[in-house]
């Protein structure tokens with residue numbers, strides 16, 4: 001390995017252990033017990049505010065990274081809270097406040113939403129990402145690094 005290859009750089013496959021906390025210290029996501037996240041650096045597979053802070057780290061390097069909502073999951077959008085008729089939901093499903101439902105958008109992609117409120121005839125769904133508007137506090141450690149294969153680069157993701 002050359003010096004450059006031993007640091008996180010464009011097109012490297014990075015193995016990352018991470019813990020994500022919110023402002024109040026609540027852990028909302030962690031790789032602990034699941035194994036490191038593997039991704040192709042520089043391809044937007046992870047949120048931009050995290051990806052840009054990883055450049056130059058080597059295996060074994062840890063870093064505390066604070067990511068603003070703007071560089072994380074974006075601001076909460078008030079217009080992403082929308083009313084849906086109750087009969088749009090499959091029968092037999094008991095809809096409860098806070099539950100996650102999966103919608104399909106016009107292009108056929110799945111999209112998670114959360115039930116915010118039950119009304120007489122309708123259900124108010126929040127289509128914001130659950131971490132929208134949050135400042136994200138990451139503790140990360142790079143645990144592996146390798147060059148991507150040509151096939152991985154052509155596909156734009158890790159195999």
Ligand code: ZN
Nearest residue numbers: 152155157159
């Ligand atoms: Zn592929």
